[in-house]
Amino acid sequence: MKPAAAILLLLFLLTCNSLTRDIVVSNNGENRSIKESIAASVDGDRVIVKSGYYAEGSIIIDRSIQLIGEDYPVLDGKNACEIITVRSNNITVKGFTVQNSGVSNLIDYAGIRVEDSKDCVIDNNRLINNFFSIYLANSTYCRVSGNFIKSNAVSESSSGNGIHLWKCNNITIEGNNISNQRDGIYFEFVTDSRIANNMSVNNLRYGLHFMFSNGDSYEYNVFSNNGAGVAVMYTKNVRMIGNRFENNWGPNSYGLLLKEIDNAYIYKNTFFKNTTGIYMESGTNLDMLSNNFNENGWAMKILGNCVNDTVQHNNFTLNTFDVATNTSRNVNLFTENYWDKYKGYDINHDNIGDVPYRPVSLFSMIMERTPETIFLLRSFVVDILDIAEKVAPVFIPETLIDEKPLMKLYND
Numbered sequence: 482m483k484p485a486a487a488i489l490l491l492l493f494l495l496t497c498n499s500l501t502r503d504i505v506v507s508n509n510g511e512n513r514s515i516k517e518s519i520a521a522s523v524d525g526d527r528v529i530v531k532s533g534y535y536a537e538g539s540i541i542i543d544r545s546i547q548l549i550g551e552d553y554p555v556l557d558g559k560n561a562c563e564i565i566t567v568r569s570n571n572i573t574v575k576g577f578t579v580q581n582s583g584v585s586n587l588i589d590y591a592g593i594r595v596e597d598s599k600d601c602v603i604d605n606n607r608l609i610n611n612f613f614s615i616y617l618a619n620s621t622y623c624r625v626s627g628n629f630i631k632s633n634a635v636s637e638s639s640s641g642n643g644i645h646l647w648k649c650n651n652i653t654i655e656g657n658n659i660s661n662q663r664d665g666i667y668f669e670f671v672t673d674s675r676i677a678n679n680m681s682v683n684n685l686r687y688g689l690h691f692m693f694s695n696g697d698s699y700e701y702n703v704f705s706n707n708g709a710g711v712a713v714m715y716t717k718n719v720r721m722i723g724n725r726f727e728n729n730w731g732p733n734s735y736g737l738l739l740k741e742i743d744n745a746y747i748y749k750n751t752f753f754k755n756t757t758g759i760y761m762e763s764g765t766n767l768d769m770l771s772n773n774f775n776e777n778g779w780a781m782k783i784l785g786n787c788v789n790d791t792v793q794h795n796n797f798t799l800n801t802f803d804v805a806t807n808t809s810r811n812v813n814l815f816t817e818n819y820w821d822k823y824k825g826y827d828i829n830h831d832n833i834g835d836v837p838y839r840p841v842s843l844f845s846m847i848m849e850r851t852p853e854t855i856f857l858l859r860s861f862v863v864d865i866l867d868i869a870e871k872v873a874p875v876f877i878p879e880t881l882i883d884e885k886p887l888m889k890l891y892n893d
Contacts, residue, residue, distance in 0.1 A: 502527070515548075522544060522546050530548070530549065530550050533555070540566070542568065558579075567595040567601055568596060589645075591641075592611035593606070595623060604625075605628065608631070614630045615628065616642075617645070637685060644657060646667065647669050647670060649670075654676045665681030665688045665704070669693055682707065687708065691716060695718050698722065699720070701722070704727070706727075708734065710736045710738065713745075725753065726750065734755065736777070744766045745767045747772065748770050750773075752780065754777065758800070764783075791816075795891070811882075816885050820838050820883065820887075840881070
């Protein structure tokens with residue numbers, strides 16, 4: 482590059498940098514309005530809001546700026562409106578307390594909404610008592626991270642979701658703490674996105690609700706004490722790794738519901754104290770590997786329309802029932818799992834039981850048809866029936882069998 486051209490380029494860059502400004506908003510300063518400060522900003526500016534209370538109604542960000550809060554200034558919707566709406570690219574919203582959005586059966590009011598945008602960041606905010614807390618629509622390459630989200634959901638019809646995504650791709654949802662919403666996290670038509678290291682607890686319906694969303698992964702999240710655990714439906718190519726599904730109790734509850742799922746990798750998850758650990762309906766080509774099922778009512782319920790699934794290297798301990806099904810046939814592979822109810826032996830000490838194990842009990846099938854028989858659960862008669870059925874199967878699926886049960890807990 483010629484010296485003159487280099488000097489011109491340097492001057493251009495310095496000029497561009499000098500145009501980037503910090504616009505400061507405070508309750509007692511020259512600029513007291515967030516809306517007016519945004520209107521006066523240009524792409525690349527930072528609007529810095531000092532600690533205080535701001536109730537300006539709906540704040541629309543339609544240029545590529547950073548909206549930064551210092552010491553969590555409060556943005557209050559006064560239960561009347563949406564609070565922040567993002568409508569441009571490369572926008573950051575960070576460090577605010579966003580509270581009391583409007584509630585409507587016609588409009589999905591949100592604490593923070595991102596629509597038709599890309600490369601946006603919603604980071605380290607506190608969202609309190611909003612209808613929908615964070616709502617992304619038709620957006621790409623955005624990140625929602627480190628937010629504390631808590632609402633006051635009482636009924637499904639009068640509450641929204643904590644982090645709600647519709648028709649998005651390449652989104653990262655990471656390190657958020659979500660509670661007391663309808664669904665903690667909701668995905669619909671969301672592709673190639675990642676949910677990691679979130680806490681989704683005490684939500685009215687699901688900790689995570691996942692529909693028509695392909696190629697996504699959720700890893701190392703905790704879903705606890707939700708109405709019905711986690712539901713993943715009508716989805717392909719999903720990865721579920723290292724999550725905890727715990728304390729999801731209720732007559733129709735479960736840790737994880739899988740419905741109309743194709744090609745899933747379910748690895749190293751923990752299912753602890755759920756009514757049902759995993760409930761599977763129309764699951765095809767699912768690999769369930771190295772998971773721990775502990776102290777659930779039913780560890781797994783697998784319906785007859787599940788095919789070509791692999792259940793391997795899992796640990797089943799202290800569950801009332803290990804596996805339940807509604808069919809006498811089985812076209813799935815169970816192998817090399819540890820079952821604490823297994824009473825076999827290992828003569829050659831290779832850690833593989835010398836006799837197969839049938840994880841479906843006759844009484845679990847009876848209970849599926851007649852729930853009132855639960856009062857017989859600990860009776861001696863039930864034990865005799867189950868032993869007799871395992872020796873000469875008549876009612877339980879003869880081919881649902883682990884040919885290589887492990888003698889010790891599997892450690893990956």
